[in-house]
Amino acid sequence: MKYTSRIYLGIVFAILYIPILTLILFSFNASESTAVFTGFSLKWYRDLFANPDAFTALRNTLVLAILSALLATVIGTLAAEGIYKIRNKYIKTAITSVTNVPMMNPDIVTGMSMMLFFAAVMAIFKIADYNEIGFAAMLIAHTTFCLPYVILSVLPRINELGDSLSEAAQDLGCTPLSAFLRVKLPNILPSVLSGAVMAFTLSLDDFVISYFIAPPNFQTLPLLIYSMTKKKVKPDMYALSTIIVVTIFILLLISNLKSDKKDAGRKKKRIAAIATAAVAVIAVVAIIFASFAGSGIVASNSDTVTLNVYNWGEYMADGSDSEYGNVNAMFEEYYYEKYGKRIVINYSTYATNEDLFSKLNNSAVSYDIVIPSDYMIEKLIEEDLLLSFDVEADIPNYVNIDDAFKNTYYDKDNVYSVPYTYGMMGIIYNKEMVDETDLEELSWGILWNEKYAGKILQFNNPRDAFATAMYWKGLDVNSTDPEVWDEALSLLVDQKPLLQGYVNDEIFDKMTSGSAAIAPYFVGDYITMAETEGAPDLGFYYPKEGVNYFIDAMCIPKSSKNPEAAKEYINFMLSEAAAVENAMYIGYASPNKLVSENEDYIDYMGEFAIDLLYDTMPDDVNKAYNEVYGTTCYKNFTPDIQTRVNTLWENLKITDSTEIWIHIVSVLIVVSVAGLAIYKTYIEKKRSRDYRMRDKEKKNAKSTVASDKALNNP
Amino acid sequence: MKNKKSLMSSIMAAPHIFWAVLFIVLPLIIVVFYAFTDANGNFSFSNIASLGDYAPIFGLSLELAVIATAICLLIGYPLAYIISKASPKSQKFFMMLLMLPMWTNLLIRTYSIMAILDDGGFLNSIFGAVFNVDEPLFHIVGTKGAVIFGMVYDFLPYMVLPIYTCISKIDKHMWEAASDLGCTPIQTLIKVILPLSMSGIISGVTMVLVPSISTFYISQKLGGGTFEVIGDTIERQFVTGALNVGAAISLIMMILILISITVMNKFSDEDGGIIV
Numbered sequence: 001m002k003y004t005s006r007i008y009l010g011i012v013f014a015i016l017y018i019p020i021l022t023l024i025l026f027s028f029n030a031s032e033s034t035a036v037f038t039g040f041s042l043k044w045y046r047d048l049f050a051n052p053d054a055f056t057a058l059r060n061t062l063v064l065a066i067l068s069a070l071l072a073t074v075i076g077t078l079a080a081e082g083i084y085k086i087r088n089k090y091i092k093t094a095i096t097s098v099t100n101v102p103m104m105n106p107d108i109v110t111g112m113s114m115m116l117f118f119a120a121v122m123a124i125f126k127i128a129d130y131n132e133i134g135f136a137a138m139l140i141a142h143t144t145f146c147l148p149y150v151i152l153s154v155l156p157r158i159n160e161l162g163d164s165l166s167e168a169a170q171d172l173g174c175t176p177l178s179a180f181l182r183v184k185l186p187n188i189l190p191s192v193l194s195g196a197v198m199a200f201t202l203s204l205d206d207f208v209i210s211y212f213i214a215p216p217n218f219q220t221l222p223l224l225i226y227s228m229t230k231k232k233v234k235p236d237m238y239a240l241s242t243i244i245v246v247t248i249f250i251l252l253l254i255s256n257l258k259s260d261k262k263d264a265g266r267k268k269k270r271i272a273a274i275a276t277a278a279v280a281v282i283a284v285v286a287i288i289f290a291s292f293a294g295s296g297i298v299a300s301n302s303d304t305v306t307l308n309v310y311n312w313g314e315y316m317a318d319g320s321d322s323e324y325g326n327v328n329a330m331f332e333e334y335y336y337e338k339y340g341k342r343i344v345i346n347y348s349t350y351a352t353n354e355d356l357f358s359k360l361n362n363s364a365v366s367y368d369i370v371i372p373s374d375y376m377i378e379k380l381i382e383e384d385l386l387l388s389f390d391v392e393a394d395i396p397n398y399v400n401i402d403d404a405f406k407n408t409y410y411d412k413d414n415v416y417s418v419p420y421t422y423g424m425m426g427i428i429y430n431k432e433m434v435d436e437t438d439l440e441e442l443s444w445g446i447l448w449n450e451k452y453a454g455k456i457l458q459f460n461n462p463r464d465a466f467a468t469a470m471y472w473k474g475l476d477v478n479s480t481d482p483e484v485w486d487e488a489l490s491l492l493v494d495q496k497p498l499l500q501g502y503v504n505d506e507i508f509d510k511m512t513s514g515s516a517a518i519a520p521y522f523v524g525d526y527i528t529m530a531e532t533e534g535a536p537d538l539g540f541y542y543p544k545e546g547v548n549y550f551i552d553a554m555c556i557p558k559s560s561k562n563p564e565a566a567k568e569y570i571n572f573m574l575s576e577a578a579a580v581e582n583a584m585y586i587g588y589a590s591p592n593k594l595v596s597e598n599e600d601y602i603d604y605m606g607e608f609a610i611d612l613l614y615d616t617m618p619d620d621v622n623k624a625y626n627e628v629y630g631t632t633c634y635k636n637f638t639p640d641i642q643t644r645v646n647t648l649w650e651n652l653k654i655t656d657s658t659e660i661w662i663h664i665v666s667v668l669i670v671v672s673v674a675g676l677a678i679y680k681t682y683i684e685k686k687r688s689r690d691y692r693m694r695d696k697e698k699k700n701a702k703s704t705v706a707s708d709k710a711l712n713n714p
Numbered sequence: 715m716k717n718k719k720s721l722m723s724s725i726m727a728a729p730h731i732f733w734a735v736l737f738i739v740l741p742l743i744i745v746v747f748y749a750f751t752d753a754n755g756n757f758s759f760s761n762i763a764s765l766g767d768y769a770p771i772f773g774l775s776l777e778l779a780v781i782a783t784a785i786c787l788l789i790g791y792p793l794a795y796i797i798s799k800a801s802p803k804s805q806k807f808f809m810m811l812l813m814l815p816m817w818t819n820l821l822i823r824t825y826s827i828m829a830i831l832d833d834g835g836f837l838n839s840i841f842g843a844v845f846n847v848d849e850p851l852f853h854i855v856g857t858k859g860a861v862i863f864g865m866v867y868d869f870l871p872y873m874v875l876p877i878y879t880c881i882s883k884i885d886k887h888m889w890e891a892a893s894d895l896g897c898t899p900i901q902t903l904i905k906v907i908l909p910l911s912m913s914g915i916i917s918g919v920t921m922v923l924v925p926s927i928s929t930f931y932i933s934q935k936l937g938g939g940t941f942e943v944i945g946d947t948i949e950r951q952f953v954t955g956a957l958n959v960g961a962a963i964s965l966i967m968m969i970l971i972l973i974s975i976t977v978m979n980k981f982s983d984e985d986g987g988i989i990v
Contacts, residue, residue, distance in 0.1 A: 082727020106928030109964040113741035156913035354953035460939040501938025515834035653942035666777035
């Protein structure tokens with residue numbers, strides 16, 4: 001028995017820890033890949049320690065997790081005791097049901113509703129700057145979704161414990177409060193602690209809820225990591241995870257060894273002492289951290305200027321990679337020299353245009369700089385969310401921008417946006433896995449080639465996925481005719497059985513590890529993949545039927561508190577030094593003339609990359625590019641078409657996704673659970689009937705005896 | 715006297731009730747409001763009416779979550795039982811060991827699972843080298859099995875924790891009494907320990923079932939994006955600006971979960987009905 005249980009434990013923990021060991025392994029990878037190990041290196045640890053964003057994020061995450069776990073544990077434990085004492089069944093059910101709402105809601109609903117709630121709070125109390133209440137909002141949101149887990153952990157134990165102990169204590173002279181603190185609490189302590197650990201864990205890992213609530217000056221680690229999924233999550237994040245896990249593991253071992261030496265007796269007292277010490281330490285650390293976090297917020301009130309920048313993840317040389325400079329720090333310095341005033345940049349990041357939109361549209365957060373794509377700029381202008389200003393006059397460095405990127409369809413008069421990057425998508429293929437004859441056509445059709453069934457990838461977002469089909473068949477990607485979209489859907493349905501999957505950033509790992517052979521993606525990212533050490537030989541082409549051109553541009557939201565500093569920032573980003581640094585870091589093409597002519601940049605990127613990135617621009621740049629661009633870029637959907645595309649995308653995901661065993665197994669489980677429940681109630685009923693029968697018989701027997709006696713004694 | 719005492723104790727729930735009304739009920743009202751209005755804020759049933767389209771997605775999400783929960787219970791119960799019988803020192807150690815993987819980021823953890831299970835991942839490379847084949851032997855990522863694996867991997871601690879807490883609190887004399895009365899260890903487990911740990915099981919099932927239904931990153935990454943679960947759908951509705959439809963879907967989902975948990979509690983045991 002002992003032996004089998006050891007084996008069992010061994011197997012379960014092995015499965016739990018193999019992915020963790022893999023994670024640790026890749027944190028030491030020599031290349032950027034997180035799917036192929038090419039050699040040992042400490043590069044990512046060096047990068048991590050040079051990365052100011054990562055440490056700020058880590059600090060924020062820990063502060064939040066500790067404080068919210070503490071708060072949730074205190075409120076939750078008291079609540080569990082209170083709920084237990086409530087005798088009215090309906091009130092009890094009502095309270096517990098409400099408590100569990102945040103647990104039952106998908107995170108995104110909790111996040112969204114909280115965001116709308118805080119927007120209302122700010123409107124009611126006339127709070128102008130979300131940064132002021134942002135941390136409190138995060139703390140409230142995290143505590144709220146941790147609460148049900150604490151209660152769910154503590155309540156069963158209180159139920160089991162019953163009243164007898166605390167009643168005894170009260171009979172012996174305890175007040176109800178001291179009976180709770182001195183008798184009940186020590187008894188329920190293990191479940192209180194496990195509730196606290198669970199709350200801490202949940203808060204630590206939460207992305208979705210924080211995403212909607214986070215103020216510009218408080219980015220947590222999960223937010224930082226998820227925002228990288230537009231491009232790629234770098235191994236320095238693996239390094240950070242490794243440090244966290246290993247540190248905790250070592251602490252665990254030490255505490256285990258130490259407690260070994262102590263006497264085994266007086267266990268309860270020791271547990272209580274450890275718990276008190278732990279709470280004290282946590283509280284002290286939390287206060288220290290909180291004062292740190294607070295200092296950032298307070299600083300914004302003094303003479304310094306704050307600028308809230310909201311950008312794509314991995315989309316600016318922000319010092320997160322030791323190879324490149326930190327343009328934000330460069331700007332802070334520049335600003336101080338020019339104006340003699342300190343400026344603080346709150347830099348935070350997002351992963352999709354739609355995420356950015358929902359944040360700008362629904363929340364009370366104000367940003368000074370955002371960098372959306374073309375069609376999203378159109379949408380933001382329509383919704384009246386962007387500040388209009390005279391770009392040419394206000395941004396002197398605007399002359400550096402190639403004329404081809406001015407007077408674009410989304411901003412005809414150049415009053416909303418300043419181009420930041422541009423690029424195109426095309427087909428990436430594995431040269432070893434794809435036959436040359438299939439490449440000759442240079443067509444999107446290769447994504448429908450049955451020869452490569454199971455080796456083809458497709459975008460996991462409706463906009464880009466539909467576009468591949470539409471470009472292939474010469475359909476208008478901005479069509480307002482529903483039938484055109486139906487036609488594109490049928491193409492995607494045909495393609496589905498051939499696909500290995502619909503992916504976003506996983507494409508980096510899948511292509512560099514040789515899991516997949518063909519994928520559509522952006523040219524800048526292809527260059528990163530092709531240059532990844534240990535990757536197979538990857539090729540790229542622009543399909544002849546036409547490709548998507550995108551432009552990402554810097555804009556100032558209407559909600560900006562500091563548009564003048566924002567303009568200064570935009571202007572600085574167009575200067576040669578900053579623009580070159582960014583272009584090298586991002587790897588996408590730059591619309592800045594100073595960049596494409598900069599020799600360091602050309603050297604760094606290499607001829608191959610420069611050709612791919614820039615030679616696709618027609619010779620007669622100004623007119624031709626805009627013409628080409630105008631026909632193949634994405635435009636903002638009308639609400640009807642947006643709904644239509646959403647529905648079609650869902651249809652695509654539903655079609656042919658049945659794996660019969662899922663139905664069978666789940667039905668079996670439900671049936672057997674129901675069967676057990678019915679059997680149990682049956683047994684109980686039968687038993688209670690039996691008891692009643694027995695009682696009756698006994699009574700009968702008694703009465704017979706009595707009547708016998710009565711008969712015998714006349 | 716008795717009433718007064720329980721009233722005093724009920725006051726302990728007051729901070730929570732205050733908190734719940736302010737930060738749970740009010741935001742919930744916002745969700746309900748959105749579910750029953752159109753984009754212009756007018757009252758409308760069209761969101762609720764359109765929900766029929768999502769039935770297959772609802773169904774699939776439920777099925778996956780039910781299977782994942784069942785597996786978690788099957789793996790987690792013995793685990794909790796074995797751990798609870800270890801020495802107090804190792805108990806603490808094992809429980810922390812169980813929670814530790816959760817302290818790495820969910821996304822990075824999922825990528826690491828992919829690096830192992832993918833067509834070109836470690837598992838296939840190793841077996842490919844052993845059996846000298848080029849083609850991947852196991853196609854795991856992109857199937858529903860992979861999604862279930864991911865759910866079990868991520869939510870197992872939420873199953874083990876409450877069950878363990880429950881079992882470890884069972885009076886040790888119960889074991890002796892049972893064996894004195896002639897129970898084999900297996901019989902003791904089934905007839906004595908299992909019924910006594912029922913409240914832990916119910917907590918565990920709830921804590922695993924609910925997040926499994928609404929998760930979306932696991933299914934997106936490990937499922938290869940070839941099918942959708944309800945979490946994906948709600949997310950897309952929200953980010954593409956269709957707040958009202960998203961709110962309607964989540965409202966219905968909440969009601970469904972509430973009903974299923976209530977039913978489950980009815981059957982659980984006499985006093986367990988109040989856990990959720």
